[in-house]
Amino acid sequence: MKYRQLTKEQFENLHKEFALFLASQKIDVTEWNQIKKEQPNVAEEEMNLFSDVVWEDVMSKTNYVEHFSETTVNLFKCDAEEIHRIAIKVNWDINLLDQKGFEWLMKNPMDNSVDIFKGSKPYHLERNQEVFDLIEKGGGISKGEIFDYFSQLVG
Known part of the structure; x- marks a missing residue:
């Protein structure tokens, strides 16, 4: 992980973007709930990956x-x-x-x-x-x- 994981509040504010991010990886809400329950380490990796994408975008625009x-x-x-x-x-x-x-x-x-x-x-x-x-x-x-x-x- 390049940065840090977004906070719970940040994830809540970006829930639509996170859903689109998961959809881009062919993960729908049902599958996501299953991954969170059965493979928490995979869920954590997806959240870390999304966090890095968000932070990279924000940092690139910060002057x-x-x-x-x-x-x-x-x-x-x-x-x-x-x-x-x-x-x-x-x-x-x-x-x-x-x-x-x-x-x-x-x-x-x-x-x-x-x-x-x-x-x-x-x-x-x-x-x-x-x-x-x-x-x-x-x-x-x-x-x-x-x-x-x-x-x-x-x-």
């Missing part, structure tokens, strides 16, 4: 990832060959997880208490695997507005 903590923001732009990172640290008592703290940062990005670092590197692993790892560590997929805003500020 930006953001990770916020109380005093730091890590913004990532995931290109085909390399990943770009903007790291922001606020050096005073402000909570960036709070709407007021975030708004302060967006209005005062060049304040003396704000450190901004920018860098790029080629992927160490396969691109989608590294993007997935960022998400598993608490990052969220974004449209990139915040990355682009800070990228323009720091050149």
